[in-house]
Amino acid sequence: MTDIGFIGLGVMGRPMAANLIAAGHKLFLRSAHSVPDDLLKAGGVVCATNKEVAQKADIIITMVPDTPQVEDVLFGKDGVASGLARGKVVVDMSSISPIATKDFAKRVNALGADYLDAPVSGGEVGAKAASLTIMVGGPEAAFDRVKPIFEKLGKNITLVGGNGDGQTTKVANQIIVALNIEAVAEALLFAAKAGADPAKVRQALMGGFASSRILEVHGERMIKRTFDPGFRIELHQKDLNLALQGAKTLGVSLPNTASAQQLFNVCAAHGGGAWDHSALVRALEIMADHEVAKKGG
Amino acid sequence: MTDIGFIGLGVMGRPMAANLIAAGHKLFLRSAHSVPDDLLKAGGVVCATNKEVAQKADIIITMVPDTPQVEDVLFGKDGVASGLARGKVVVDMSSISPIATKDFAKRVNALGADYLDAPVSGGEVGAKAASLTIMVGGPEAAFDRVKPIFEKLGKNITLVGGNGDGQTTKVANQIIVALNIEAVAEALLFAAKAGADPAKVRQALMGGFASSRILEVHGERMIKRTFDPGFRIELHQKDLNLALQGAKTLGVSLPNTASAQQLFNVCAAHGGGAWDHSALVRALEIMADHEVAKKGG
Numbered sequence: 001m002t003d004i005g006f007i008g009l010g011v012m013g014r015p016m017a018a019n020l021i022a023a024g025h026k027l028f029l030r031s032a033h034s035v036p037d038d039l040l041k042a043g044g045v046v047c048a049t050n051k052e053v054a055q056k057a058d059i060i061i062t063m064v065p066d067t068p069q070v071e072d073v074l075f076g077k078d079g080v081a082s083g084l085a086r087g088k089v090v091v092d093m094s095s096i097s098p099i100a101t102k103d104f105a106k107r108v109n110a111l112g113a114d115y116l117d118a119p120v121s122g123g124e125v126g127a128k129a130a131s132l133t134i135m136v137g138g139p140e141a142a143f144d145r146v147k148p149i150f151e152k153l154g155k156n157i158t159l160v161g162g163n164g165d166g167q168t169t170k171v172a173n174q175i176i177v178a179l180n181i182e183a184v185a186e187a188l189l190f191a192a193k194a195g196a197d198p199a200k201v202r203q204a205l206m207g208g209f210a211s212s213r214i215l216e217v218h219g220e221r222m223i224k225r226t227f228d229p230g231f232r233i234e235l236h237q238k239d240l241n242l243a244l245q246g247a248k249t250l251g252v253s254l255p256n257t258a259s260a261q262q263l264f265n266v267c268a269a270h271g272g273g274a275w276d277h278s279a280l281v282r283a284l285e286i287m288a289d290h291e292v293a294k295k296g297g
Numbered sequence: 298m299t300d301i302g303f304i305g306l307g308v309m310g311r312p313m314a315a316n317l318i319a320a321g322h323k324l325f326l327r328s329a330h331s332v333p334d335d336l337l338k339a340g341g342v343v344c345a346t347n348k349e350v351a352q353k354a355d356i357i358i359t360m361v362p363d364t365p366q367v368e369d370v371l372f373g374k375d376g377v378a379s380g381l382a383r384g385k386v387v388v389d390m391s392s393i394s395p396i397a398t399k400d401f402a403k404r405v406n407a408l409g410a411d412y413l414d415a416p417v418s419g420g421e422v423g424a425k426a427a428s429l430t431i432m433v434g435g436p437e438a439a440f441d442r443v444k445p446i447f448e449k450l451g452k453n454i455t456l457v458g459g460n461g462d463g464q465t466t467k468v469a470n471q472i473i474v475a476l477n478i479e480a481v482a483e484a485l486l487f488a489a490k491a492g493a494d495p496a497k498v499r500q501a502l503m504g505g506f507a508s509s510r511i512l513e514v515h516g517e518r519m520i521k522r523t524f525d526p527g528f529r530i531e532l533h534q535k536d537l538n539l540a541l542q543g544a545k546t547l548g549v550s551l552p553n554t555a556s557a558q559q560l561f562n563v564c565a566a567h568g569g570g571a572w573d574h575s576a577l578v579r580a581l582e583i584m585a586d587h588e589v590a591k592k593g594g
Contacts, residue, residue, distance in 0.1 A: 040343065068511050088384040121505055135506050137493075158501040165493040172484035172493075177506035179480030179553070186476065186551045187469035193547040195463040196434075196469075204455040204466050208418055208430050210473035212509030243487065250490045252302045256476070256553045256558070263552070278547050288549040297559050 001025050004149065005057030007050055007073050007080070008094070009036055012120070013063035015128040016093075016153050018042065023152045028056045032064070050076075054083030059146060060090050066238060067096040074104060086112035089142050091149075093134075095119040095174075097242055098167035099249055105138070105163035114142035115163055118152060119170035123231055131155050135173070137166035171246060174239035178260045179216035179275070185281035185292075188222055192292045199223050218278035222292050230276030237264050237273075298322050302354030302459065304347055304370050304377070305391070306333060309417070310360035311388075313450050315339065320449045325353045329361070337443040347373075351380030356443060357387050362395040363535060371401060383409035386439050388446075390431075392416040392471075394539055395464035396546055402435070402460035412440035412460055416467035417451060420528055428452050434463035468543060471536035475557045475574070477511035482578035482589075485519055489589045515575035519589050527573030534561050534570075535571050558573070 001024050004049045006017040009031040021027050021042045027034050029044045030053050035097045040046065047053045050073050054060050060080055062073055070092055074080045080090060090108050092101070092115070105115035116138035126132040132154030136143055160169045187210070188198040200217045205211065221227065240261045247254045266283035267275060275282070285291050298321050303314045306328040306479055318324050318339045326341045327350050328331050337343065344350045345369050351357050357377055359370050367389055371377045377387060387405050389398070402412035413435035423429040431449030440456045447454045457466045484507075485495040499516045500545070502508065518524065539557045544551045563580035564572060572579070582588050 071425045081316070099536065135501050156504050158497075160494050160497045160501050164491065165498075168488050168491040169498045171491075172498050173502050173507045175484040175503065176480045176502065176509075176512070180477055180484065180507070180509060182553050183473045183476030183480065186554055187472040190472065190544065190547070190549055190551065191465050191469045193549045194461065194465040194468075194543060196458050196465040200455075200457045200462075201469050204432050204457050205470050205473065207453050208470065209510050209514070210310040210470045210477070212473075212477060212511070213506050214509070217506070222317045233496045247487065250487070252487055252587070253581065254487065255556045256479050257483055259552045259556060284550065289541065290549070 002059055002149065003028065003057045005053035005060035006063070007031070007053055007060065008063035009061070010065075011041065011124050012127045012204045014039065015124070016063060017044065017267060019130050019152055020149065025149075028053045049078035050080045051078040051083035054080040054088065058088055059149065060088065060240065062090070062092045064094050066094070067100045070104065074180055075107065081108065081111060083112045083134050084108065084113045087297050089114040089116060089146060091118050091146055093118045093120055095170050095242070096167060097246065098135070098164040098171060099246060101137070101167045102164040114139060116146060117150070117163060117166040117187050118143055118150065119167055121170065121173055122154065126154070134158070135160055135166045135169040137161055137163050137168070165283050170242050171239065174236065175257050176256070177214065178236055178240055178280070179256050180212050181218050181278055182256070182260045182263065184215050184219045185222060187286060188219065188292045189281060189284050192294065193288065193290050198292050221276065221278040222281045225293055227275045227279040227282070229274065230278065233267050233276050233277050233279065234273040235267070236277045237261060240264070252284050274293050299356055299446065300325065300354045302327070302344075302357035303360070304328070304350055304357065305360035305373070306336065307360070308421050308422045311336065312421070313342065313360060316427050316504055317446065322446075325350045346375035347377045348375040348380035351377040351385065353384055356446065357385065359387070359391055361388045361391050365398045367391050367393050367401065368397070372404065372535055378405065378408060381405065381410040386411040386414045386443060388414060388415050388443055390415045392467050392536060392539070393464060394543065395461040396469060396543060398434070398464045399461040411436060411492060413439055413443060414460060414463040415447065416464055418467065418470055419451065423451070428517050431455070432457055432463045432466040434458055434460050434465070437513035445563055450503045466503075468536065468540050471533065472540050472551070472554050474511065474551050475533055475577070477509050478515050478575055478577050479553070479557045479560065481512050481516045482581050485516065485589045486578060486581050486585060486587070488586065489591065490587050518573065518575040519578045522590055524572045524576040524579070527575065529559050529571050530564050530574050530576065531570040532567070533574045534558065537561070539582065
């Protein structure tokens with residue numbers, strides 16, 4: 001069994017590391033905060049530095065909040081880079097900038113090691129159930145080598161292309177999810193304000209061209225007013241920020257992503273940073289002074 | 298068999314009327330232009346005025362371009378209203394304003410007749426194949442009476458609620474379809490500009506929360522560059538105009554619908570009024586000076 005390094009043991013990383021230990025791997029662990037007891041009891045080994053993790057493990061997984069944290073873990077003082085050697089693989093499963101990712105991969109490759117960007121979707125529930133969707137960018141040989149490990153973490157695992165393409169796919173996913181939520185929110189609020197029953201409107205639309213996973217799942221949450229996460233607005237804001245920063249760097253205009261981000265800001269202004277992202281409808285409701293659940297103007 | 302009046306014999310009305318004649322109904326016909334020969338040969342009867350159609354038929358279907366045309370056909374000189382009597386049903390299958398519809402229904406009810414708003418989706422293909430989706434608003438008894446006729450025109454037939462609710466549902470449908478197209482367009486263009494293969498990105502997203510009928514059908518059109526309608530941008534612009542005018546009247550803010558309408562304007566400015574609505578991606582491409590089909594920045 002491959003020895004695995006795992007850096008970042010938060011809401012996502014902790015259950016993912018637990019699944020790898022349960023599958024029989026030896027894990028070398030490191031966290032910005034303390035390493036959780038359950039991972040130590042299960043046999044995980046704490047390391048003093050990220051460098052030590054890279055020295056002891058063959059495959060080093062990182063699962064940290066954002067681009068600056070990945071950069072620090074990899075290239076900061078006593079970072080992963082200083083412990084790398086030919087034949088090792090860095091696997092960044094955080095959701096970060098596709099553009100920075102290409103740079104990180106080049107710097108890791110220069111040390112003789114491989115790099116895979118492998119962000120996930122599916123959230124804490126998917127991390128615990130080992131049912132994450134994993135979108136991978138990097139060389140095919142490295143992907144083939146890490147695939148058995150991915151299979152202990154998720155189900156829908158795709159090699160999309162070269163380094164950065166995994167992160168790009170994740171950003172594309174988050175753009176569509178946010179904008180499909182916004183679309184359903186506009187449609188149901190319009191329907192409610194016009195006096196129709198949004199539950200019946202949703203039902204009538206489910207079979208046609210307006211059908212989507214978001215209409216099914218998040219549309220129902222808007223009608224039933226169940227805004228417990230799920231996926232928190234503040235996390236989706238981080239992902240849309242990656243899209244908008246990327247758009248600026250690449251020279252692409254993403255008008256509706258920008259607008260959705262502003263609507264999430266409305267939610268945050270009303271104390272909703274930790275609401276489920278389906279609560280984007282609350283922003284439109286506040287602006288219209290009307291709720292989806294309330295029929296008629 | 299019920300005698301049916303059919304007013305409006307354009308791209309949609311003509312095949313719908315043909316299907317009703319083929320099913321054995323006697324049809325009384327009226328069109329702003331000349332009545333097509335094939336309908337006359339099949340047994341359709343031309344009327345001199347809309348009033349005459351209403352006098353001779355039990356159920357009067359209207360299928361005309363927009364709100365002013367419906368108002369003129371119903372309440373203009375020698376209009377349907379002047380030929381109505383107790384027990385008749387006006388069935389407006391045009392896509393028009395939900396707000397005006399409620400007024401039209403009241404005026405028809407005052408004459409002792411019933412009113413159903415029953416807009417469709419599925420386009421010319423669905424009209425010919427009798428596979429339209431029909432979204433109905435109005436009294437249940439009138440719906441039950443007309444349902445056998447709807448079943449000769451379409452497949453997915455829903456009574457959503459009272460008068461206006463059929464039109465509201467159609468507007469909600471067109472909002473979601475436009476905004477889901479826009480979402481897929483932003484995501485695929487971002488992916489292409491970031492250097493990923495949009496076809497592979499689309500494939501990776503199909504199973505997850507970003508999945509939608511639009512990602513399947515219109516996403517493929519964007520990648521394959523097949524922008525023959527389908528559904529013309531200029532028709533979708535008319536539908537979004539109903540949404541935006543309705544939003545103003547009702548006091549709802551629909552920021553992304555407004556934005557999508559502006560992007561359709563970009564297409565129209567480049568000669569694309571008759572392109573398929575999936576060509577909304579062309580607007581973003583023109584703005585970014587980059588095509589989805591072309592990888593890399």
